[in-house]
Amino acid sequence: MTRRANRWNGGVIAAVAFASLSAPSAQAATPTLPAIFPAPTTMTLGDGAIALGRPVTLIVAPGTEPATAALVRTLLAKAGIREVATASRLPATPDRPTIVIGPDSAAIVREALARSGATAEDRTEGYTLTTRSTGAGLITLAGHDADGLFHAVQTLRQLLARPTIPALTIRDHPAMPIRGTIEGFYGKPWSMTDRTRHLDFLGEMKANTYVYSPKDDPFARDKWREAYPAATLSELGTLVARARANHVDFVYAISPGPSICFSNPADEQALLRKFAALRGIGVHSFYVALDDIEYQKWNCDADKAAFGPSGAEAAGVAQSKLLNAVQADLLRQDPASRPLIMVPTEYYDAKESPYKAALRAHLNPRIVVQWTGTDVVPPAISIPDAKAATKAFGRKTLLWDNYPVNDYASSAGRLLLAPYAKREAGLSSELTGILSNPMNQEAPSRIAVTGVLAFGWNDKGYDADRTWHYAAHDLAGNDARATAALLELFDTQHLAPTFGSQPWQEQAPKLKALLDHVREALANGDEAERRAAIAALGHKADALADAPDTIRAGVADPGFAEQAAPWLDAMQLWGRALQQTAAGLDAADRGNPAATRYFADAKRIAAQAAAVQTIPGATRFGGPVKIADGVLDTFVADAPNLIAVTAKP
Structure with missing residues (x-):
């Protein structure tokens, strides 16, 4: 995600040399439907594809925000496109792939859509993105409004991560405003x-x-009446x-x-001044x-006189009066302002x-x-x-x-x-x-x-x-090893507590499935199954122990490794504890008395892992870091009792 840190600065970027898109060769792979996130409303795959290779022409329709056009140029450069030409009209027979961007009200955008057999999306924040692979290739980004065109460019960003862009038509708009x-x-x-x-x-x-x-x-809560410092x-x-x-x-x-x-006009005015x-x-x-406030008592005697005795109903009336006044002032100050929100x-x-x-x-x-x-x-x-x-x-x-x-x-x-x-x-x-x-x-x-x-x-x-x-793939900067390592971490942080007694997401489901399989294999008594399960446990332990270093070296945003540092440290220790546990089970299964030492090492390392603390002050409630708690710690503690530690004659 460091791509975001260097994305663009909102200014118009001058046309520079780019590498480019070209028509697919005869040996090009069969086009496949790309994965776009968020998932588009509709996405239909066509025939053929546009592959990287030659210069492109970029046509920016009237009404396009300069920053949006600049972002397209930036994304093309990041995709390795080194040469771009500009034009103001569609050529009858393009000699190079052509990209058209702009509002769907622009004549040239409507012409490009018509050539591709596509129609404009007519919903707020909506867009149509269509690619036509015949001839030199035509890519059209048509936004129903400025937001929709920006969203279309974000979809193009994901398409440019592929070696080829398939012929397709996306018509897309948000479900929720x-x-x-x-x-x-x-x-x-x-x-x-x-x-x-x-x-x-x-x-x-x-x-x-x-x-x-x-x-x-x-200044937004306790000192809400006071002005923010200038800085x-x-x-x-x-x-x-x-x-x-x-x-x-x-x-x-x-x-x-x-x-x-x-009921105090001075407080209402203080709030409006803050908004101003x-x-x-x-x-x-x-x-x-x-x-998170008390509504069974008033903060001032004047509210009792104005709204009667304190209580839930009176609070609702008093809050409505204030909020209605604020909403009216917002419209007076700016008739195009968005509706006031309240919790x-x-x-x-x-x-x-x-x-x-x-x-x-x-x-x-x-x-x-x-x-x-x-x-x-x-x-x-x-x-x-x-x-x-x-x-x-x-x-x-x-x-x-x-x-x-x-x-x-x-x-x-x-x-x-x-x-x-x-x-x-x-x-x-x-x-x-x-x-x-x-x-x-x-x-x-x-x-x-x-x-x-x-x-x-x-x-x-x-x-x-x-x-x-x-999300893992994006955070990993499209690196497969870093993605796999992140998914290992995510599994150990899968539990989602509620305010009730039962979490709404279970803890470490993938790790738990493997550990349950090991328990079952040990219990069943089949030697081949037992050996295979212990070997799989060793591989999982290696993955857990190695993942933190892979994440530190591979994530695209260093902020992730920094903010997750205690969890990475604890995960590495728990991985090492599981490595010793797997070694202990393997030794015990082979009748090797060294199993006792392995299990003791696992217990010692597990204690170190359980003692890792969150970053002081980073969260409201700090304390020991939890890694697959109730799953990993339980297995490491139980393992010495799952198999007899005796030397074979």
Whole structure:
């Protein structure tokens, strides 16, 4: 993913020498349907392919954003395309592959689509990408709007990673209007570098929303009435510009709930002043968070006089009054502003309550309401669950999915790296969108967030495991060894806890299957099966022990290795403990008394592994790092008792 760090700077890049695309040779491989993530709405394979080899012509239609055209040139250069010519019209008989990019309203784009037998996508953020292999080859990127054209270029980025681009037609648009992340966790906020990289990642994954809402930003919560220092405001302005370059909406969230007096005009004005300051650096989307506050008592006596005795219903009325005033001011300041977003105090479950009834009755219907599902960290979300939320809040909700966030006690010591799963296909019909609440560790968060974004784009075409593998492949910079090593790590961090007693993702399923097989082979008494199982265990132990070094050397984004460092250290030690365990089982099976020493070494190394600590201050709850806990540690402890350690006569 370091490709993102050097991607582009948003400026127009001058035409330089490129290597290029050419028509396929007679020996070209049979074209195959490419894997694109997020999965497109429709993708149809044609005949033939366009292979790398000759110069290309690039036609940029009127209405194309200069930065989008510059990004295409950058991607072509990274694909090794060394020569490019420019033109303003399609030649009758192109003598070289031709790329046409632009809005689908442009005449030359419509002509290119017609030549390819394709039609424009007419949905918001939609695009058509079609490649025609006849003649010299024609590639057309037609965006329904500026966002759609940017998304089309992100699809081209993935196609350019292949040695040939097959003839195909993609018509694509997002299933959910809002897709992205909310930096809404407790504990150490992301650095500005983290946020910059994350915004680039969101752009590549066709996301369109980033909510700035770190709970530990004092000027957004405890000191919400106070102005940001000039330096901080300048940094936020830089992020806003980076978001815009990635076609991501930067949403500023404020959390006044712990101290606000809802009936006090001065507090309302303080909130509007804060939003006005953010508007001055280019923010046009705003959010008021009223989660994790006490609503059974007022913060001021004036609210009792204005709304009556404290309680859930009165809180709903008071919050609605404030939010309606904010929404009205946003429209006065900017008639084109996006709707205000709020997260309610009752932000999970969809049970009827006086609070929800008050929001239904009093909250401006334009305001978007967030909802975390059936629980704070829900094990699953179904269409009936979302329908119940629509009924409870009086509008379709914006899902705040608390995965892969790890700021709660039962997630201590974990990276949450399982696939994004157990969200029902078809939820797009009952949600306005989906935002993932990621971990304090930004780079590791991208594994699960890739799934969230792919689900939001095309929930009906989403495949959890394939998207998970893509995330590993992308992080590995397309390196096969690094990808395999990452998947080994991901399996040891597969458990996903909830606020209940049972996790919603099982722990280390692939490793557990192998260890269970070893136990069964030892129990069955067949010598050949036993020897084969122990050998397989040794290979797995080697893979676990070697994976951390491969990851450190092979990941495209060094931030991942840095933020996951304690887990890599612990994984390497657990791998070595399993190596000694496998050696002990093999020795015991052969009647070698050295088995006792191997098992003792395994126990010693396992103790070292279990003592590895998380990075101090990195997460809200630190402590010992957990690696396939309940699976790997249990097997290492049990192994000496699975086979008799005696010398054969």
